Amino acid sequence: MPPRPKLTQPLWCKQFSDQLVYHSHFQRDINGFISFRSFDLEKDLDMIHNWNNLDYARTFWQMRGSVGLLRSCYQCILQNPFAHSFIGLLNQEPVCQFDIYQVSADELANHVQFEPADCGFHLIMAPLDNPVHGLTISIIQHFLWYYFSADQTGAMFAEPDAANGKSIALLEKSGFTRIKTIEMSYKTAHVYQLTKQSFLCRE
Numbered sequence: 001m002p003p004r005p006k007l008t009q010p011l012w013c014k015q016f017s018d019q020l021v022y023h024s025h026f027q028r029d030i031n032g033f034i035s036f037r038s039f040d041l042e043k044d045l046d047m048i049h050n051w052n053n054l055d056y057a058r059t060f061w062q063m064r065g066s067v068g069l070l071r072s073c074y075q076c077i078l079q080n081p082f083a084h085s086f087i088g089l090l091n092q093e094p095v096c097q098f099d100i101y102q103v104s105a106d107e108l109a110n111h112v113q114f115e116p117a118d119c120g121f122h123l124i125m126a127p128l129d130n131p132v133h134g135l136t137i138s139i140i141q142h143f144l145w146y147y148f149s150a151d152q153t154g155a156m157f158a159e160p161d162a163a164n165g166k167s168i169a170l171l172e173k174s175g176f177t178r179i180k181t182i183e184m185s186y187k188t189a190h191v192y193q194l195t196k197q198s199f200l201c202r203e
Contacts, residue, residue, distance in 0.1 A: 036146060039078075039084075041078060048097055052070065080105075086099075095128065096124060096125045097124050099121065107185060108159055123167075141174060148199050148200070156176075156199075158192045158193075162188045168192075
C-alpha cells in the first residue's frame, strides 16, 4: 500500500468534489489502478439504475425501481450529512458503487452497540463484460484502507441479507467478524463488524 493519506474528517462529510479522484493505487495482481470518486447524480444515475435493475442485483440490493425513484433516493443521500456515495474505478472506468452511512443515523442503530464515529456500507459491483478475478476483494480492501485513513472514523459495519452467501464470504475474507443476526424492516441480516485496529493488524 502507498503511504496512508492524512484525512482529518470522516468520509460522510460533504467536502468532496464530484470530479476529484481519491486514493489511486496500482494493484499488481489485477494489473490496474483502483481509485474512488464521489457519486455524481447527473453523470452516474443512468449507469447505477442499470446496475440496480440487473438480475444479480435485484434480490439483495434494495435500490431497484424507476430512474425517478433512484434520483429521489440519491438526492436524499447527497443532502444527508450522515451518508455519502462513492464510485469505485478500475483504470478510470466505473466498476462499483459504495454507499457509506453513519450507524447512529440508520436503522442498524436499533440492533447493535456502536460508537458515534462507526459507519456501515453497501456495495454493488458493475456487470463487467470481462470479469477481473479478485477485483471485488481488492476493491473492498482498498476502500477500507481509504476509510480507516480518516482520524475520526470508527468501526465499519455491514449487514448483508442472511441469504447472500457471496457477500458474506467476501466480508469474512476481508476480516469482518459476524456478531449477530437481526430482523430489519426489509430483510433478515447477518451483522458484521471490522474495527480499525483489526484492519490495521491485517495490513
